Amino acid sequence: MPYGTACCGIELMSVMGPKYDLARFGAEVVRFSPRQADLLIVAGTITEKMAPILVHIYEQMLDPKYVISMGACASSGGFYRSYHVLQGIDKVVPVDVFVPGCPPTPEAVLDGIMTLQRMIAEHTPRPWRENWKRPAFIKSPL
Amino acid sequence: MEQIENLKSDLSQFASGARGAEALPPQTLEKFKFFTTPVGDDVLEIPREAVTALFRHLKESGRYDFVMDVTCVDYPTREKRFDVVYHLFSSKTFSRLRVKTQVGEGETVKSITGIYRAANWFEREAWDMFGVVFEGHPNLTRLLTHHEFVGHPLRKDYDADHQQHCSVAMPLHFAPDAKLVGEGRQLVPLNIGPSHPATHGTLRVMAEIDGETIARAGVEIGYLHRCFEKMAETHPYNQVIPYTDRLNYCSAPLNNVAYCKTVERMLGVEIPPKAQAMRVILSELSRVIDHIVCIGANAVDLGALTGFFHLFTYREMVYTLFEKLCGARLTVSLTRIGGMANDAPEGWFDDVLDTVKKIRAGVDTLDGLLTGNKIWQQRTQGVGAISAEDAISWGYTGPLLRAAGVGLDLRKSQPYYIYDQLDFKVPVGTTGDVFDRYLVRVAEMRESLSIIEQVCKNVPAGDYTIRDKAIVLPEKRSLRQHRRPHESLYVGDQRASSSCRRNLRRDRSGQWRAWILLGERWLGTSVSSQGSPAVLLNLSIVPGSNHGRTIGRCHRDLGFDEPDRG
Ligand code: SF4
Numbered sequence: 001m002p003y004g005t006a007c008c009g010i011e012l013m014s015v016m017g018p019k020y021d022l023a024r025f026g027a028e029v030v031r032f033s034p035r036q037a038d039l040l041i042v043a044g045t046i047t048e049k050m051a052p053i054l055v056h057i058y059e060q061m062l063d064p065k066y067v068i069s070m071g072a073c074a075s076s077g078g079f080y081r082s083y084h085v086l087q088g089i090d091k092v093v094p095v096d097v098f099v100p101g102c103p104p105t106p107e108a109v110l111d112g113i114m115t116l117q118r119m120i121a122e123h124t125p126r127p128w129r130e131n132w133k134r135p136a137f138i139k140s141p142l
Numbered sequence: 143m144e145q146i147e148n149l150k151s152d153l154s155q156f157a158s159g160a161r162g163a164e165a166l167p168p169q170t171l172e173k174f175k176f177f178t179t180p181v182g183d184d185v186l187e188i189p190r191e192a193v194t195a196l197f198r199h200l201k202e203s204g205r206y207d208f209v210m211d212v213t214c215v216d217y218p219t220r221e222k223r224f225d226v227v228y229h230l231f232s233s234k235t236f237s238r239l240r241v242k243t244q245v246g247e248g249e250t251v252k253s254i255t256g257i258y259r260a261a262n263w264f265e266r267e268a269w270d271m272f273g274v275v276f277e278g279h280p281n282l283t284r285l286l287t288h289h290e291f292v293g294h295p296l297r298k299d300y301d302a303d304h305q306q307h308c309s310v311a312m313p314l315h316f317a318p319d320a321k322l323v324g325e326g327r328q329l330v331p332l333n334i335g336p337s338h339p340a341t342h343g344t345l346r347v348m349a350e351i352d353g354e355t356i357a358r359a360g361v362e363i364g365y366l367h368r369c370f371e372k373m374a375e376t377h378p379y380n381q382v383i384p385y386t387d388r389l390n391y392c393s394a395p396l397n398n399v400a401y402c403k404t405v406e407r408m409l410g411v412e413i414p415p416k417a418q419a420m421r422v423i424l425s426e427l428s429r430v431i432d433h434i435v436c437i438g439a440n441a442v443d444l445g446a447l448t449g450f451f452h453l454f455t456y457r458e459m460v461y462t463l464f465e466k467l468c469g470a471r472l473t474v475s476l477t478r479i480g481g482m483a484n485d486a487p488e489g490w491f492d493d494v495l496d497t498v499k500k501i502r503a504g505v506d507t508l509d510g511l512l513t514g515n516k517i518w519q520q521r522t523q524g525v526g527a528i529s530a531e532d533a534i535s536w537g538y539t540g541p542l543l544r545a546a547g548v549g550l551d552l553r554k555s556q557p558y559y560i561y562d563q564l565d566f567k568v569p570v571g572t573t574g575d576v577f578d579r580y581l582v583r584v585a586e587m588r589e590s591l592s593i594i595e596q597v598c599k600n601v602p603a604g605d606y607t608i609r610d611k612a613i614v615l616p617e618k619r620s621l622r623q624h625r626r627p628h629e630s631l632y633v634g635d636q637r638a639s640s641s642c643r644r645n646l647r648r649d650r651s652g653q654w655r656a657w658i659l660l661g662e663r664w665l666g667t668s669v670s671s672q673g674s675p676a677v678l679l680n681l682s683i684v685p686g687s688n689h690g691r692t693i694g695r696c697h698r699d700l701g702f703d704e705p706d707r708g
Pocket of ligand 1: 006007008009043044045070071072073074078101102103104388473
């Protein structure tokens, strides 16, 4: 499930495009419904306004589920140290792989996905996921 | 200057002639201040009581049909703290006027939404950011920040990094409307976006539907409000350039150019011919790849996946050209104030020509794939049609405006750089529907490619940047001779060179603006010595335009509105 919001989202399109072709790495099918997805790629700046929606979408995904944070903004707020930008999505959802860059090159994103595949194959423990609770400042929409 | 004289006599006639509630008494007119800034911008300062009378007159007399922006500037130490600034434009004479009025804390100013429809979101934004109340606005609620936000972040006393969490997304809400329900009709609320393939994470549509048909809809933006203005305020001039990349990340160099051009205008510097040529080439390449994303991504939304794969091949080629210039693909920061960041490597212009040839063939293939395609036609024709008058009153710019039949192109109407020496046409549509928007974009890609060829075949020799040490850092290899830090744009608190400071002092407003044509809209960059740039919207029409449409059509329309804005 791609969660592209900004410039990184455009670079994510390149990853799926003809040149880098994500399909070659065993991850091709893009699903826009969280219920049909097992990997959430957050590509782009997540604002404070967006944070509750991101959590809501994450909660709607079925287990097993994974999160890749693509780019500086998603990972830490990037160079937007500003009043309306969430300073890293790991404040609200458990992240498995951080891909650095502003935006990361498509190669880096491919590497991130392969890292995750390796982690899954090796059953790497994921305490960030096991201990995750919805942050106290975010309410359930229901 | 001439415009100001003209306006003066016109207004005095109006003041002596008009009667009734909207009259402009001669005593008020005496308080008007007319002046022209050193760079030639016409400014009119008025008392806040005169706002509606003046704007109604300017609109109804046909002088200015566009409101390009309504924003504020905060002077915390002044008695009347805020300047409300209106930017007007005429699509007939291409003239512009800046109107300013002072508003104190706790005071209000009359809304001009009833006069210029496009002012609706601008005033909401100004209220959200500065807390200036626009009396009589139909819906003065937050536009960009979230609904739980407290305070007004663009005020000088709001800290740039003071974040406020949002606990829950704004619930769907509609005021009860007896006309819509009744007779057993039941409406179902439906939320579309912001995480939706057609809204690109930036926009949310709240709709109430009756079967497949949208009975009414509201729209919310601000999901990608990244505080560009506040970031620009807290960084030196050159460090703002990377932020401009990310305003419209589909065509970063265009944004670089718009911003640098504004600052250069403020400093009163002209960049060398080679830098101008390079900027034009980069701008046109960006326009092409911007249209590629627009058409490609929307073709996906409409079920034509091939178009996307096909077009991205060419986008990658342009990325390669950018990489050769600066090493980056998407967020390039290619310009610097005073020129370019570096010279083009040897053979780069030939590479560009080569790529242009390939893209031209690609556009032809695209044309063959989509234009005559029955499915494509049926899914786009008649969707989101808009008349030329409506497009102007909603403040449309760029391909959307031209698709509606208004042949307004800044490169023609107010040519900058070398555009007046180039041969190109301005494609216009007739109905403004999605199909026309698509056709205009395809035609514009072809024109842009021809512009690039013309420039590449005739690249002027010379330097790629000016060499004023107060503005541009000396090249690395000559640094040995310039060890001492000097007064420059890079050192100290954004100080400008002495000549430019003279200029600044002469200009009473301290406000500067330049315009260029972006990929999908105009970008007017305002730099004020106190800060407050603004980005224009093509989206404010969405709530009105969605009534009575099916959901699928709404998506198609949205895609071609290009809702990416950082
Ligand atoms: S990390 Fe950089 S490229 Fe990615 S969304 Fe943020 S600003 Fe844009």
